[in-house]
Amino acid sequence: MNEIVIQTDKLTKRFGDFIAANEITFDVYKGEIFGFLGANGAGKTTVMRMLCGLSKPSSGAATIAGFDIYRQTEAIKKNIGYMSQKFSLYEDLTVMENIHFFGGIYGLSGRQLKEKGEALITRLGMRNETKKMVSSLPLGWKQKLAFSVAILHDPKIVFLDEPTGGVDPITRRQFWDLIYDAVERGITAFVTTHYMDEAEYCNRISMMVDGEIKALDTPANLKKQYSADSMDEVFYGLARKAKRNL
Amino acid sequence: MSIIHCQLSTINCQLSIINYIKMIVLNNIIKTYDKGETKAVNNVSFEVGKGELFGLIGPDGAGKTTIFRILTTLLLPDSGTAYVNGFDVVKDYRVIRASVGYMPGRFSLYPDLSVEENLRFFATMFNTGIRENYDLIKDIYTQLEPFKERRAGKLSGGMKQKLALCCALIHRPAVLFLDEPTTGVDVVSRKEFWEMLKRLKEQGITILVSTPYMDEAMLCERIVLIQSGKILSVDTPSTIIGQYPERLFAVRSDNMGRLLSDLRNIEIVKSCHAFGGYHHIAFVDRIAFAGQANFADEKENPQNALLHALENENHRNIEIREITPTIEDCFIRLMGNHYQPTANGFT
Numbered sequence: 369m370n371e372i373v374i375q376t377d378k379l380t381k382r383f384g385d386f387i388a389a390n391e392i393t394f395d396v397y398k399g400e401i402f403g404f405l406g407a408n409g410a411g412k413t414t415v416m417r418m419l420c421g422l423s424k425p426s427s428g429a430a431t432i433a434g435f436d437i438y439r440q441t442e443a444i445k446k447n448i449g450y451m452s453q454k455f456s457l458y459e460d461l462t463v464m465e466n467i468h469f470f471g472g473i474y475g476l477s478g479r480q481l482k483e484k485g486e487a488l489i490t491r492l493g494m495r496n497e498t499k500k501m502v503s504s505l506p507l508g509w510k511q512k513l514a515f516s517v518a519i520l521h522d523p524k525i526v527f528l529d530e531p532t533g534g535v536d537p538i539t540r541r542q543f544w545d546l547i548y549d550a551v552e553r554g555i556t557a558f559v560t561t562h563y564m565d566e567a568e569y570c571n572r573i574s575m576m577v578d579g580e581i582k583a584l585d586t587p588a589n590l591k592k593q594y595s596a597d598s599m600d601e602v603f604y605g606l607a608r609k610a611k612r613n614l
Numbered sequence: 615m616s617i618i619h620c621q622l623s624t625i626n627c628q629l630s631i632i633n634y635i636k637m638i639v640l641n642n643i644i645k646t647y648d649k650g651e652t653k654a655v656n657n658v659s660f661e662v663g664k665g666e667l668f669g670l671i672g673p674d675g676a677g678k679t680t681i682f683r684i685l686t687t688l689l690l691p692d693s694g695t696a697y698v699n700g701f702d703v704v705k706d707y708r709v710i711r712a713s714v715g716y717m718p719g720r721f722s723l724y725p726d727l728s729v730e731e732n733l734r735f736f737a738t739m740f741n742t743g744i745r746e747n748y749d750l751i752k753d754i755y756t757q758l759e760p761f762k763e764r765r766a767g768k769l770s771g772g773m774k775q776k777l778a779l780c781c782a783l784i785h786r787p788a789v790l791f792l793d794e795p796t797t798g799v800d801v802v803s804r805k806e807f808w809e810m811l812k813r814l815k816e817q818g819i820t821i822l823v824s825t826p827y828m829d830e831a832m833l834c835e836r837i838v839l840i841q842s843g844k845i846l847s848v849d850t851p852s853t854i855i856g857q858y859p860e861r862l863f864a865v866r867s868d869n870m871g872r873l874l875s876d877l878r879n880i881e882i883v884k885s886c887h888a889f890g891g892y893h894h895i896a897f898v899d900r901i902a903f904a905g906q907a908n909f910a911d912e913k914e915n916p917q918n919a920l921l922h923a924l925e926n927e928n929h930r931n932i933e934i935r936e937i938t939p940t941i942e943d944c945f946i947r948l949m950g951n952h953y954q955p956t957a958n959g960f961t
């Protein structure tokens with residue numbers, strides 16, 4: 369776990385006078401599940417957008433999968449996967465069409481698409497669903513499919529923005545099994561979540577408050593440091609101090 | 615003396631029955647979409663008493679929003695009957711609309727109106743003014759007041775939610791419907807919001823609130839657990855937890871990932887689910903009962919048997935302790951024993 373796949377150094381984003389993200393510095397290692405937590409409005413989305421090469425920092429430096437966040441944004445995009453609860457798949461395309469569409473965007477060849485598509489369908493047990501519209505699938509299936517599609521091109525890092533919101537408790541746990549599988553294959557997972565039990569499944573966690581990272585450690589160490597029984601308490605203790613509640 | 619006492623208690627009993635006024639009633643409500651293909655709400659019945667803080671707990675697709683839309687007269691059920699404040703949701707829809715507050719899951723205030731304009735608009739729509747009912751929203755609105763000139767669309771998530779609640783309350787409704795008010799909201803704002811609900815309840819407002827967060831169930835007086843349009847259970851959270859039919863244990867070791875798969879392969883373990891820092895397990899029935907009956911006998915003690923099995927798998931710092939189930943444990947259990955989670959399983 370020594371190879372660094374995300375490295376940020378005093379990464380800052382200003383919108384006018386407002387400092388959305390202030391001197392964010394952290395490393396994420398290959399094969400790690402990194403939990404990126406914070407209160408609403410703490411600046412998580414701003415940082416995520418910079419890390420994905422979608423927004424230029426105001427100052428500071430960062431490399432994602434070895435690529436520079438200012439100059440190599442296209443290379444970054446090819447080497448990461450992204451999935452969120454809000455946007456994942458095209459509802460009006462079938463399961464297989466979505467696989468081909470996203471695989472195609474990520475530059476997979478016809479043969480790769482066929483092989484990887486088949487493997488994905490088998491792994492998810494969705495043989496009978498390949499010709500169904502995504503809109504007709506239950507939410508849990510959609511989320512699992514969306515995740516699998518996001519890592520179809522074997523990215524170095526997959527960004528998961530609240531991937532399990534609103535999903536039933538059993539499917540939520542199956543989703544984490546998929547994350548563990550991906551991590552076993554060497555993919556790094558960068559995850560945000562509002563479920564504090566899921567924070568415990570991460571190797572390390574950072575907590576953002578008012579645009580700054582206020583804590584970063586393993587769940588066990590954070591609980592020890594804040595004399596808390598659960599991550600819920602750790603989060604509450606830190607986020608309660610937030611002044612930026614606008 | 616004892617006869618008098620007896621009669622008094624009968625009277626008390628009758629009084630409490632009289633005091634229980636049904637504010638929401640659903641009888642065998644069915645609602646389907648796609649020409650009957652999708653059963654969104656499948657034969658749902660429950661009642662909510664006056665002044666109750668009642669929770670609809672279930673994941674997306676459980677049917678929560680459909681139930682809200684039927685009760686707020688925005689959607690007709692296929693069959694079944696429902697009453698709000700004694701009025702029929704089909705025939706008396708006008709009366710119901712005037713006497714309930716509804717905060718939909720999606721932000722639905724006017725983004726181009728200011729905070730104050732939105733509030734005044736909703737007050738006027740319900741033939742009232744802000745001043746008349748200000749006491750009801752005072753606690754919440756004072757937090758918004760510094761931004762009253764700001765357009766609603768420019769507010770943060772937490773502030774939007776507070777404004778929406780004020781707008782739903784401004785006509786002093788008899789029943790308040792809140793559809794997932796805390797979804798996507800952080801832990802701190804969620805706690806604040808539930809504090810607000812508690813205070814509203816104390817003022818006599820009946821509240822039906824839905825949430826996908828199982829831990830919030832404990833903050834309700836009574837709850838419905840709902841999944842795929844069907845009710846799994848209706849009761850107080852503590853009763854539902856008390857009815858959990860098995861002894862439940864929390865297990866951890868230094869390698870939680872491997873522990874999960876190892877536990878699933880140990881034959882005395884009946885079920886195993888990840889729960890944050892621990893995995894929750896139940897033993898197969900025979901062993902659980904044997905352990906309860908004769909805890910002194912180590913061979914019959916499932917905890918020790920499990921400890922040895924895990925030591926054999928080279929787990930270190932193993933901890934096994936009996937726990938009280940959470941609502942999420944109950945929900946998983948009620949979702950059905952046939953639905954056994956596997957690594958990538960679609961059953």
